[in-house]
Amino acid sequence: MHDHSSLAPDAARLPxxxxxxxxxxTAVAMWFVGYLTHMPGVRLPLAMTAGLMTGVQLAGGVIAGRxxxxxxxGGAIAGLVSSLINLLIIGSIVASPDQPDAVRENWWMMVAGTLAFGPIVGALGAFIGTRMPVAGAGTQRWLARLAVVTAISALPVLLSGGIVTSAEAGKAVPDWPGSYGYPMFLFPLQHMTGGIYYEHAHRLFGSLAGFCTIVLTVSVLVKEPRKWVKLAAVIALLVVITQGVAGGMRVNKAEVAPVDINTAVEEGITIDENREIDTKPAVAWAIFHGVSGQLTFAYLCVVASFLSPRWIAGAAKRPDSLMRTFAMLALGAYLLQLFLGAGLRHTGHAAFQHSHVTLSIVVVVLSLLAGLRARARHADVRPMKFFGTLMAHGVGVQFVIGFIALVVVLPHKDDPTHIPSLIIATTHQFLGALLIAATCIVFAWTTRLVEKGAVEPAAAAAA
Ligand code: HEM
Ligand code: HEM
Incomplete structure (x- = not known):
């Protein structure tokens, strides 16, 4: 029997x-807004981007207040935490564009301003939030929410990674762990043009997801009573580190003609033009990194499920072995489909194309079977209903986007500037990631349908 006393709300202590x-x-949401508003082709003035990011920080404060x-x-401390993390991107603004190891003279004003502004905005937001209905508290709930934030932090990594691949910007930054010789967090914003922007932003998002995972793992080790969940969290950290290293290997294994950053920016390296000198190991790492990137996200989602109060309570239902078989088969088919899709994306080989298109029929059938059964038979288990619905409906949408990709993306494989291809291919790989994660969650839940009477009352009450 587990100790679930941590489900009780913390007393008056500030959690x-x-x-x-x-x-x-808040930091994840702020970075995402910054990323979108600073995209090549969008490029809002810096003051406007900063204004929008502050709006997000205020919203974070409101959530803290609630x-x-x-x-x-609470809002002030949450604001401080987001500001501390934001220092990682402030580095690119205060870095000197001329020298890799220097910063601008007034760097400390920017740093001090960021650190002072965050708590004020957070506290202001919280003041507004305290006037709204209060959401549940308690250590276990915070662990669950932290796990959800960590899983969500991987979404911009997937999206930005998909854009790197679609824009063929995989070698726009030729070195790793540095970027054109600059330390990662001091790579100047001015240099982040075109493909360099896509690739470097992806690394920054990867670091942010890595940081969230470190915080999650440490928190789980300290606060979570279940030993196997502690192990699952440690594995999550190892998975994310492996994923980051695989990204670096993909970069370092490619043979790229050395070019200094000023030439790169002057020549407008909007894409990497040296695809043909991609070495075999580099392509292999790209496929591995593409596949494992999606699995990393799926795994973080499963860990978040383990930590949810609903999981701890369990669902008082008969175990459904047919449901489990459907979910397992669907997962197997999705994994194979992901591998074939990544192979097609990174090599353009016809064999991958034919098998990916053929297997899609199997994927659709299995995803429908598992999704519809989860929805119909287990509608009272909320995650089963929600993610089952996603599996059933999403796979249809994915099938259609796949065909659109076939006629739009493949004919433009040699033209990374073709925007419709970029949008369609990235949407197809991103939705693929969501579907695999949904399937993993449904599969995990099939193991948590326990006989009536086996539910722990204290935990059930908290769910
Ligand atoms: C948590 C960490 C990370 C995750 C979840 C992640 C995920 C992804 C995903 C899903 C893609 C798209 C692959 C595809 O479309 O097939 C991608 C591409 C890429 N990622 Fe990452 N990534 C991470 C960290 C990194 C890091 C640290 C680097 C360091 C350099 C990196 C470099 C790249 C490159 C170069 C590509 C483009 C590959 C190509 O098209 O050739 N990634 N990443
Ligand atoms: C219905 C289930 C499907 C799933 C789950 C799925 C999944 C995926 C995934 C995950 C990728 C990208 C892998 C990566 O980035 O590493 C991909 C690529 C691709 N898929 Fe699918 N797919 C499905 C159906 C289809 C169908 C029916 C077609 C075409 C008729 C199709 C055509 C493509 C193409 C052309 C690419 C490569 C895009 C590029 O080169 O950028 N897919 N698929």
Whole structure:
């Protein structure tokens, strides 16, 4: 029997875990807004981007005010946490564009301003939030929310990674762990043009997801009573580190003509033009990194399921072995389909294309069978219903996008500037990631349908 006393709300003590969770979530959302508004082709003025990011920080404060007690102090700390993380991108603004190891003279004003501004905005948001209905608290809930924030932090990594591949910007930055010789967090914003922007932003998002996973793993090791969940969290950290290293290997194994950053920016390296000198190991690493990237996200989602109060409570239902078989088969088919899709994406080989298209029929059938059964038979188990619906409907949409990709993306494989291809291919790989994650969650839940009477009352009450 597990100790679930941690499901009870913390008494009057300010929950630090809550502040960290809201702060991390706020930072992830702020970075995403910054990424979108600074995209090549969008490029809003820096002041406007900063304004929008501040709006997100304020919203983070509101969430803190609704869920942390005392709210205003919670909002201020959450704001500070997000500002501390934002220093990782402030580095690119204060870095000197001329020298890899130098920063601008007034760097400390920018740093001090960021650190002071965050708590004020957070506290202001929280003040507004305390006037709204209060959301549930308690250590276990914060662990669950932290795990959700961590899984969500991987989404911009997937999206930005898909864009790197579609824009063929995989070698726009030729070195790793540095970027054109600059330390990663001090690579100047001015140099982030075209493909360099896509690739470097992807690395930054990867680091942010890595940071969230470190915080999650440490928190789980400290606060979570179940040993096997601690192990699952440690594995999550190893998985994310492996994923980052695989990205670096993909970069370092490619043979790229050395070019200094000024020439790269002057010549407008919007894409990497040296695809033909991609070495075999580099392509192999790209396929591995593409496949494991999606699996990393799926695994983080499963860990978040393990930590949810609903999982701890269990679902008082008869185990459904047919459901489990459907989910397992669907997962197997999805994994194979992902591998074939990645092979097609990174090599353009006809064999991959034919098998990917053929297997899609099997994937559609199995995803429908598993998704519809989860929806129909287990509608009272919320995650089964929600993710089952996603599996059933999403696979249809994915099938259609696949055909659109066939006629739009493949004929433009040699033209990375073709925007419709970029959007369609990235959407197809991103939806693929969501579907695999949904399938993993449904499969995990099939192991948590326990006989009536086996549910622990304290935990059930908290769900
Ligand atoms: C948590 C960490 C990371 C995740 C989840 C992740 C995920 C992804 C995904 C899903 C793709 C798209 C692959 C495809 O479309 O087939 C991608 C592409 C890419 N990633 Fe990452 N990535 C991570 C970290 C990194 C890091 C640290 C680097 C370091 C250099 C990196 C470099 C790349 C490159 C170069 C590509 C383009 C590959 C190509 O098209 O040739 N990634 N990543
Ligand atoms: C219905 C289930 C399907 C799933 C789950 C699926 C999944 C995927 C995934 C995950 C990728 C990218 C892999 C990566 O980036 O590493 C991909 C690529 C691709 N898929 Fe699918 N796919 C499906 C159906 C289809 C269908 C029916 C077609 C075409 C008729 C199709 C055509 C393509 C093409 C052309 C690419 C490569 C895009 C590029 O080169 O950028 N897919 N698929």
């Amino acid at each position: 630090l875990l809550g502040c960290i969770t809201v702060g991390l979530g 869920s942390i007690s005392p709210g205003v102090a």
